[in-house]
Amino acid sequence: MNCRNVSLLAAMVTLICAPSFAEEPAKLVIEQPKPFQVVQREGFEPNLSSIHEPGGPELGYADITVKAAKPKGVTGKWEFQLELMEHGFGDTHDWYPLDDEGNDQQLKGLAEVPAGGWYRLKIRCIDEEKITAQGQVEPIGVGEVFLVAGQSYAGGHNDEVMKVTDLSQAVSTYDWPTKTWRIANDPPPQNGDGGSIWPPLGDLLAPTLRVPVAFVNVSVGATSTTKWMPDGPLHKRLRDVGREIGSFRAVLWQQGESDVIEKTSTSDYIKNMQEIHDAATEAWGFNPPWLLAKSTLHPTVYNDPIGERRIRTGTAELWKLPGFRPGPDTDLLGGDNRGDAKSKRHFSSLGQKRAALLWFTALWNELHPTENRGR
Numbered sequence: 001m002n003c004r005n006v007s008l009l010a011a012m013v014t015l016i017c018a019p020s021f022a023e024e025p026a027k028l029v030i031e032q033p034k035p036f037q038v039v040q041r042e043g044f045e046p047n048l049s050s051i052h053e054p055g056g057p058e059l060g061y062a063d064i065t066v067k068a069a070k071p072k073g074v075t076g077k078w079e080f081q082l083e084l085m086e087h088g089f090g091d092t093h094d095w096y097p098l099d100d101e102g103n104d105q106q107l108k109g110l111a112e113v114p115a116g117g118w119y120r121l122k123i124r125c126i127d128e129e130k131i132t133a134q135g136q137v138e139p140i141g142v143g144e145v146f147l148v149a150g151q152s153y154a155g156g157h158n159d160e161v162m163k164v165t166d167l168s169q170a171v172s173t174y175d176w177p178t179k180t181w182r183i184a185n186d187p188p189p190q191n192g193d194g195g196s197i198w199p200p201l202g203d204l205l206a207p208t209l210r211v212p213v214a215f216v217n218v219s220v221g222a223t224s225t226t227k228w229m230p231d232g233p234l235h236k237r238l239r240d241v242g243r244e245i246g247s248f249r250a251v252l253w254q255q256g257e258s259d260v261i262e263k264t265s266t267s268d269y270i271k272n273m274q275e276i277h278d279a280a281t282e283a284w285g286f287n288p289p290w291l292l293a294k295s296t297l298h299p300t301v302y303n304d305p306i307g308e309r310r311i312r313t314g315t316a317e318l319w320k321l322p323g324f325r326p327g328p329d330t331d332l333l334g335g336d337n338r339g340d341a342k343s344k345r346h347f348s349s350l351g352q353k354r355a356a357l358l359w360f361t362a363l364w365n366e367l368h369p370t371e372n373r374g375r
Contacts, residue, residue, distance in 0.1 A: 027135060035180075081096070147288075150253050150295070160352055174214065177206060200356035216241060293315075335349060
């Protein structure tokens with residue numbers, strides 16, 4: 001048989017075996033996951049995460065819930081595929097079965113997705129080699145999700161409106177009132193009209209961790225710990241948003257200035273934070289670490305070294321208690337790191353970037369514990 005006949009035979013086999021597109025498949029509208037959503041990974045092994053690790057780096061995975069309204073009359077077996085998008089982290093993956101646990105009206109299944117992204121998630125239904133329905137959602141990712149809380153230094157009240165600059169653009173944020181996700185460019189959703197420290201932190205984290213990251217920010221300016229207590233509306237927001245996003249790596253707490261102003265004692269600060277923490281983790285049903293920044297310096301508002309010391313001492317004592325971990329000491333950033341009376345009176349552009357670097361160090365140490373180093 002000559003080469004031409006072999007090619008014709010191969011083409012005929014392909015036409016017979018490939019899924020049919022003779023009829024237009026029904027359109028599948030995917031309700032979950034959402035575009036730009038990042039799902040918290042599990043199974044990450046930091047000591048096995050080298051790019052030259054035999055068998056590949058152990059970066060983790062997530063079981064992502066897929067939900068969609070089923071087109072009428074569609075029958076067959078459901079499958080999903082992951083297509084790595086440009087500049088993303090990870091690989092394109094072939095079609096895998098998607099077990100349907102839904103009903104006649106709704107498709108519902110779990111897709112095991114390796115850490116990485118942005119991915120394009122494709123879903124299709126095949127009945128006797130015929131594609132009867134198909135749809136896709138993009139981009140989605142599996143990586144690290146952080147719940148941000150505290151006051152104005154954590155929110156969009158700093159001088160420079162920052163943008164995500166990493167080529168992957170794999171830094172996301174959640175707009176909790178609208179239940180939508182987007183790239184984490186400033187200003188943060190529902191959180192001031194200025195800049196924040198989170199886009200530059202995402203630029204540091206995403207390419208070094210090699211996974212997408214997300215910041216879900218519920219911070220509120222000018223709030224002391226008394227405003228976050230379990231019987232108040234801010235604590236309800238903290239609880240509700242934490243439940244909405246499901247699992248997340250840690251709470252990033254950047255707060256303390258208002259407790260300096262209110263002259264909160266060290267013991268009261270510790271007591272308040274423990275109550276806030278305990279009620280939130282009980283509501284979430286799991287106990288993520290809370291990384292607490294030392295955040296008491298507010299030079300254009302007050303000069304109170306003794307008051308600052310009280311809250312800094314309370315934060316240091318909390319670091320030693322179960323459930324809490326060291327965040328950065330952003331009080332180190334004085335001088336040109338802070339805006340003046342003609343600015344937004346918080347971090348300057350330099351301060352935002354340097355605070356992001358300090359947070360990066362704290363999170364890197366959290367994700368790569370001492371016992372894993374040197375292995």
